[in-house]
Amino acid sequence: MNRDDDDSTNTMVPSPNGLTLRTNKIRVEVIQGPQAGETLELPGPGVRIGSGADCDFKVKDPTVSRHHLTLRIERNKIRILDAGSLNGTTVDGVQVRDGYARPDSRITIGKTEFRLLMVNTFIELPLFPGERFGHMLGRSTAMRAVFAVLERAAATDATVLIEGETGTGKEVAARAIHEASPRSKGPFIVLDCSTISPELAESELFGHVKGSFTGATMDRPGIFEEADGGTVFLDEIGELPHGLQPKLLRALESMEVRRVGTNRPKRFDVRVVAATNRPLSRAVDLGVFREDLYYRLAVVPVRLPPLSERSEDISMLVRHFEKELSTRMRSTRPLSQEVIDSFSGLTWNGNVRELRNAVARALAFGAGEGAKNNEGGEPDLQSLGIRLDEPLLHGRDRVAQAYEKHYLRLMLQKTDGNVSRAAELAGVGRKFVQMAMKRYGLRGDLEP
Numbered sequence: 001m002n003r004d005d006d007d008s009t010n011t012m013v014p015s016p017n018g019l020t021l022r023t024n025k026i027r028v029e030v031i032q033g034p035q036a037g038e039t040l041e042l043p044g045p046g047v048r049i050g051s052g053a054d055c056d057f058k059v060k061d062p063t064v065s066r067h068h069l070t071l072r073i074e075r076n077k078i079r080i081l082d083a084g085s086l087n088g089t090t091v092d093g094v095q096v097r098d099g100y101a102r103p104d105s106r107i108t109i110g111k112t113e114f115r116l117l118m119v120n121t122f123i124e125l126p127l128f129p130g131e132r133f134g135h136m137l138g139r140s141t142a143m144r145a146v147f148a149v150l151e152r153a154a155a156t157d158a159t160v161l162i163e164g165e166t167g168t169g170k171e172v173a174a175r176a177i178h179e180a181s182p183r184s185k186g187p188f189i190v191l192d193c194s195t196i197s198p199e200l201a202e203s204e205l206f207g208h209v210k211g212s213f214t215g216a217t218m219d220r221p222g223i224f225e226e227a228d229g230g231t232v233f234l235d236e237i238g239e240l241p242h243g244l245q246p247k248l249l250r251a252l253e254s255m256e257v258r259r260v261g262t263n264r265p266k267r268f269d270v271r272v273v274a275a276t277n278r279p280l281s282r283a284v285d286l287g288v289f290r291e292d293l294y295y296r297l298a299v300v301p302v303r304l305p306p307l308s309e310r311s312e313d314i315s316m317l318v319r320h321f322e323k324e325l326s327t328r329m330r331s332t333r334p335l336s337q338e339v340i341d342s343f344s345g346l347t348w349n350g351n352v353r354e355l356r357n358a359v360a361r362a363l364a365f366g367a368g369e370g371a372k373n374n375e376g377g378e379p380d381l382q383s384l385g386i387r388l389d390e391p392l393l394h395g396r397d398r399v400a401q402a403y404e405k406h407y408l409r410l411m412l413q414k415t416d417g418n419v420s421r422a423a424e425l426a427g428v429g430r431k432f433v434q435m436a437m438k439r440y441g442l443r444g445d446l447e448p
């Protein structure tokens with residue numbers, strides 16, 4: 001059952017264009033600060049408040065962070081989530097990171113104080129009619145609202161900034177935008193800004209000419225030239241070296257690049273989708289990410305909710321991964337409804353990726369194993385090998401190494417020595433497994 005069915009505030013109602021999210025408005029009455037006396041009515045279910053231009057309530061107060069807090073309507077209550085603001089959010093004088101407002105609560109951010117009221121006039125926002133957008137699945141209200149935004153963005157050339165915790169599907173979302181766009185026949189090029197070396201970053205983005213630096217043995221295009229006619233996905237954009245930020249901004253403004261080692265401009269025609277797993281507005285507040293580049297990227301900001309906010313998606317995702325993985329893993333045991341239900345009750349800090357790995361483990365080892373994540377019960381102290389006669393950090397490393405070795409030995413046995421499958425099941429990269437095998441003298445066959 002869709003959880004939102006019993007949520008009296010956010011309900012799905014049929015409309016001529018399919019399903020519509022029916023939600024309340026939030027009224028904000030400013031009591032103190034530069035906008036004292038102003039009243040605004042903002043549509044739920046989510047309202048972004050801050051001094052940034054992309055906020056629903058733009059606070060003209062320099063002591064307020066760009067994205068200071070988010071309000072969310074949940075079951076007739078207003079939830080207050082501080083967005084990692086610099087000077088915090090207080091509710092009735094108490095500092096709050098995540099809490100609920102009472103009807104007469106006073107909220108203070110910087111020098112601005114306001115009161116919140118839920119307005120009982122419904123507004124209707126069209127949700128995406130299906131439960132899949134590209135390769136992204138989701139039946140929760142939250143995901144169908146995301147799909148509706150992605151679909152609208154895909155039809156345009158607007159730059160999209162996707163924010164979401166690790167494993168929430170930022171890369172699948174970027175691909176889905178590309179595939180649903182008029183550029184779908186063009187290339188889709190990914191650059192992970194967290195893995196490029198600062199020395200080579202400029203050449204990766206803009207290309208270089210032969211001889212422009214040691215190792216530049218021939219002319220090479222950068223990703224913008226390579227993706228001409230298609231989409232560039234800049235993953236972990238918050239990690240882009242600071243010195244390159246103005247150059248990227250200039251390139252996006254002019255749609256021209258200059259390869260390293262030449263002044264000759266080359267035009268390109270790409271759409272940019274960027275992603276980050278930490279709120280980029282916070283990086284702007286801290287001065288590590290340029291504000292002008294942030295606004296250039298966040299033309300369409302999209303937040304992918306963590307799995308904890310859309311548990312109604314879990315069973316469909318489990319079924320989907322079961323189907324996808326069971327052939328590859330030669331598993332003939334379908335997961336029982338009981339097992340699928342047990343997945344819904346767990347916390348998935350690694351979000352959809354962790355859930356997928358757990359399904360893979362359940363298919364490989366049987367139900368109980370897969371559903372176990374780091375929330376397991378009481379540890380078996382004996383098997384932890386605790387020795388009080390050695391320093392804590394020494395013992396911790398010894399136990400961790402023993403665990404890693406035995407885990408990988410069993411996993412390699414399970415996969416008949418197939419390193420790629422062992423890595424996939426373990427949720428680590430192939431390289432990690434290969435290095436560990438070398439370190440512990442493990443072999444890709446059944447040898448201990």
Ligand SMILES: Nc1ncnc2c1ncn2[C@@H]1O[C@H](COP(=O)(O)OP(=O)(O)OP(=O)(O)O)[C@@H](O)[C@H]1O
Binds near residue numbers: 356
């Ligand atoms: N809504 C979804 N439907 C189906 N599969 C999904 C969905 N979201 C994520 N996945 C799957 O979960 C895994 C992780 O997704 P992805 O790599 O896109 O996450 P991410 O947010 O980019 O992660 P990271 O921040 O760690 O790079 C992939 O296998 C992807 O196919």
